[in-house]
Amino acid sequence: MKIGSIENPKILFFTPYYKQNRGNSTTAKRLVEGFKMWDVTVRVFAYEEDHWDADWEAYFNKADIYHALHLKRFATWFKQYPHLELRKPYILTTGGTDVNEDLKNNAAALLINSVADESCGITVFNDDGKNKIVEAYPALVDRIYVIAQSVYLPTHQGHSSEIQQITGYPKFLLPAGLRPIKDVFYLWDGLTKIRSRWPDLVFTIVGPVLDEEVYKEVKQREKENKWFQYIEEIPLEQMRELYWQADIVLNTSISEGQPSAILEAMSLGKLVAVRNNSGNASIIQDDETGLLFESPKQFHDKVSLLLQSEEKQVELMNKAQIYVNKYHSLEEEMNLYLQVYTHCLAKVYS
Numbered sequence: 450m451k452i453g454s455i456e457n458p459k460i461l462f463f464t465p466y467y468k469q470n471r472g473n474s475t476t477a478k479r480l481v482e483g484f485k486m487w488d489v490t491v492r493v494f495a496y497e498e499d500h501w502d503a504d505w506e507a508y509f510n511k512a513d514i515y516h517a518l519h520l521k522r523f524a525t526w527f528k529q530y531p532h533l534e535l536r537k538p539y540i541l542t543t544g545g546t547d548v549n550e551d552l553k554n555n556a557a558a559l560l561i562n563s564v565a566d567e568s569c570g571i572t573v574f575n576d577d578g579k580n581k582i583v584e585a586y587p588a589l590v591d592r593i594y595v596i597a598q599s600v601y602l603p604t605h606q607g608h609s610s611e612i613q614q615i616t617g618y619p620k621f622l623l624p625a626g627l628r629p630i631k632d633v634f635y636l637w638d639g640l641t642k643i644r645s646r647w648p649d650l651v652f653t654i655v656g657p658v659l660d661e662e663v664y665k666e667v668k669q670r671e672k673e674n675k676w677f678q679y680i681e682e683i684p685l686e687q688m689r690e691l692y693w694q695a696d697i698v699l700n701t702s703i704s705e706g707q708p709s710a711i712l713e714a715m716s717l718g719k720l721v722a723v724r725n726n727s728g729n730a731s732i733i734q735d736d737e738t739g740l741l742f743e744s745p746k747q748f749h750d751k752v753s754l755l756l757q758s759e760e761k762q763v764e765l766m767n768k769a770q771i772y773v774n775k776y777h778s779l780e781e782e783m784n785l786y787l788q789v790y791t792h793c794l795a796k797v798y799s
Contacts, residue, residue, distance in 0.1 A: 450488040452787070453794025458513040460484065460491040465522045467495035469657055470682050471626050473518055473544055475709045478685065479601035480516075480542075483783035496526040506533075514794060515539035517564070520547040521557050524564045538569040538793040545706025545728055546630065548578045552585050562586060569793035572596045572786070574707035575731035594789050597731075598707045599782040600716040600773060603686045612690040613680045617651035619643075619756060622695035624688070624710035625702070627667060628659040634666070635701040635724065639745035643753060650676060655691060657682035692717050697752065705729050712777055715739070715769040720762060722752060732777075738769040 452458050464477035484491045492508055517523040520541055551557040572594045573579045583590045625631040633654055644650045658664045667679045698714035698721045705728025711721050721739035723729040735741040742748040
């Protein structure tokens, strides 16, 4: 496939994580799957997991274009190799933390600008992300592209017995890495109150350990409360089966870029209830495709009403699935990325 003026370009894709099941790796795996539509050569370097060596450096010099995920993390890693120069066109894709949190820190903002300044395109998941970058770096406005995430949820090929079983009703599932910004116990009081009416309620968190203090709290609460359980990181391929078991999928993050897990759950027609932040609000229309809540009390009130109406549950599930299928398809996402790649390669190699 010819992109810009390059026939079958060679892409070097940088991501913080590719093996560990977290938001960045989900984004990376989805985009790599999308690149297959283009018939291009792509290699993935997970700079928080892999070791940079002569082989990678050779491909770095040979590649036609670079694509890096997460601005601050990439800038921090790249700074360790001062002999490397980004002489080829390169695209940056933001996550959530780099835009919502890192830009608040002057040192981090300067670090981000060190790689953003010479990029040929910066992609963000929603308008809020674009506005935050423009506010920090007004000169970058013409190179920012809004590309919503799509859903990539591969099917598990093993036995169903490998999947953790969840029993009870209602079953609340929170997919989240254990770190402070995910605020995994934000809804604890609200869930406890709901249990007074639905005593078989269960609350499950699934995700990798990213902060030891949060992990300690998780294990302590699991020990003290039979209705709460923690499932350590599982492969993306097993998440589909876990979603199917859940009655309501949650997001409690203080800030978000655009939550892959919520889109995945919606694509399967699951009920979702999410904290009202810019990333969540970019994909959830309150009381139409899911529930947005401002506080644990509001969560309790809205979910309690929802659990009493099977008709409303079916309505939200159907609308959520229709919305994701229409606005978050991999084909549409890759068509938009193709425009960015075409612009970057045409601009430099014309």
